[in-house]
Amino acid sequence: DSGVTQTPKHLITATGQRVTLRCSPRSGDLSVYWYQQSLDQGLQFLIQYYNGEERAKGNILERFSAQQFPDLHSELNLSSLELGDSALYFCASNSYMGGNSPLHFGNGTRLTVT
Amino acid sequence: DQQVKQNSPSLSVQEGRISILNCDYTNSMFDYFLWYKKYPAEGPTFLISISSIKDKNEDGRFTVFLNKSAKHLSLHIVPSQPGDSAVYFCAASDLIGNQFYFGTGTSLTVIP
Numbered sequence: 001d002s003g004v005t006q007t008p009k010h011l012i013t014a015t016g017q018r019v020t021l022r023c024s025p026r027s028g029d030l031s032v033y034w035y036q037q038s039l040d041q042g043l044q045f046l047i048q049y050y051n052g053e054e055r056a057k058g059n060i061l062e063r064f065s066a067q068q069f070p071d072l073h074s075e076l077n078l079s080s081l082e083l084g085d086s087a088l089y090f091c092a093s094n095s096y097m098g099g100n101s102p103l104h105f106g107n108g109t110r111l112t113v114t
Numbered sequence: 115d116q117q118v119k120q121n122s123p124s125l126s127v128q129e130g131r132i133s134i135l136n137c138d139y140t141n142s143m144f145d146y147f148l149w150y151k152k153y154p155a156e157g158p159t160f161l162i163s164i165s166s167i168k169d170k171n172e173d174g175r176f177t178v179f180l181n182k183s184a185k186h187l188s189l190h191i192v193p194s195q196p197g198d199s200a201v202y203f204c205a206a207s208d209l210i211g212n213q214f215y216f217g218t219g220t221s222l223t224v225i226p
Contacts, residue, residue, distance in 0.1 A: 002157065002159065004157070006157075033214070035216075041218065042116075042203070042216050042217055042218035042219060043158070043203065043216040045213050045214065045215070045216075048212055048213065055212050056212035056213050058213060090157055090158070092157075092214075100146045100163065100165050102148055102160040102163055103148075103160070103205075103214055104160060105150075105157030105158045105159070106157050107155070107156050107157045108156075108157050
């Protein structure tokens with residue numbers, strides 16, 4: 001158990017809808033990262049937060065947004081969903097920004113857009 | 115642009131033998147390298163890491179080697195066990211650690 005909790009585990013929704021994925025980092029971790037893994041693809045970095053502030057952005061679509069709350073949990077909001085958004089979405093956390101600290105991953109949310 | 119590459123999508127090894135998984139990177143600013151193991155329906159699990167000041171790091175059956183001049187790292191698993199069958203991802207980050215770049219993974223099958 002990595003200590004990173006993601007909910008829900010599965011989500012099935014229709015095109016055009018909006019969903020929210022939730023992540024609770026490991027106790028004590030201040031950084032949260034979001035990744036997308038599509039079929040047969042690697043892990044694509046979406047966005048990183050550190051102690052409530054956005055620190056880095058990757059290949060995140062404008063339809064997607066995220067935030068980290070004062071209690072350090074994070075939410076990834078996906079709107080105007082398209083079929084191609086179907087993927088596994090992983091959240092990861094580590095203890096601090098900078099230096100050598102491995103990411104610890106949750107078990108992901110599998111999103112299916114029909 | 116894929117900054118971390120794993121060119122072998124799959125690898126099969128007999129139980130008890132050595133498994134060698136390879137990874138190449140392009141960004142000379144990377145200074146921290148990691149290997150993750152992933153089972154189906156689970157998130158990636160951290161295995162072992164190495165910083166750029168070292169060329170080898172060992173943890174039990176797992177050893178990571180780093181060749182900075184060739185921008186290449188490898189993971190050795192000795193001896194391989196059936197429970198090692200999983201997808202292995204290599205990853206890299208720079209000093210700031212804002213982003214971790216992942217390879218596309220190598221699926222390892224250890225044959226009993």
